[in-house]
Amino acid sequence: xxxxxxxxxxxxxxxxxxxxxxxxxxxxxxxxxxxxxxxxxxxxxxxxxxxxxxxxxxxxxxxxxxxxxxxxxxxxxxxxxxxxxxxxxxxxxxxxxxxxxxxxxxxxxxxxxxxxx
Numbered sequence: 678x679x680x681x682x683x684x685x686x687x688x689x690x691x692x693x694x695x696x697x698x699x700x701x702x703x704x705x706x707x708x709x710x711x712x713x714x715x716x717x718x719x720x721x722x723x724x725x726x727x728x729x730x731x732x733x734x735x736x737x738x739x740x741x742x743x744x745x746x747x748x749x750x751x752x753x754x755x756x757x758x759x760x761x762x763x764x765x766x767x768x769x770x771x772x773x774x775x776x777x778x779x780x781x782x783x784x785x786x787x788x789x790x791x792x793x794x
Contacts, residue, residue, distance in 0.1 A: 680782040681775065682749040686790030689745060703744050704787055711784060714738055715777060722773055732761045753779050
């Protein structure tokens with residue numbers, strides 16, 4: 678796995694503007710909804726090619742990610758939206774792998790960090 682983002686999950690949690698407990702709540706919601714959303718996006722990309730639904734799901738994920746103030750990850754999400762607007766399935770599929778890899782890494786690292794509490 679070669680992700681484009683780097684961060685310390687506990688530092689991210691402790692510096693969260695609304696406090697660590699709010700971070701935990703936001704992350705819990707993100708973690709709960711992520712599998713369904715990423716699955717829906719992947720299905721749109723690989724099967725039904727519904728660009729409007731693709732964009733809507735990517736936009737929702739971007740909004741969720743923006744709560745965590747990780748500019749690098751948010752920019753990867755913005756790029757996904759931009760690529761979807763091109764309606765070029767080859768480019769969308771290429772960027773989706775980077776997008777998903779970074780989101781999965783974020784999820785894994787924060788989950789592991791929270792488990793140490």
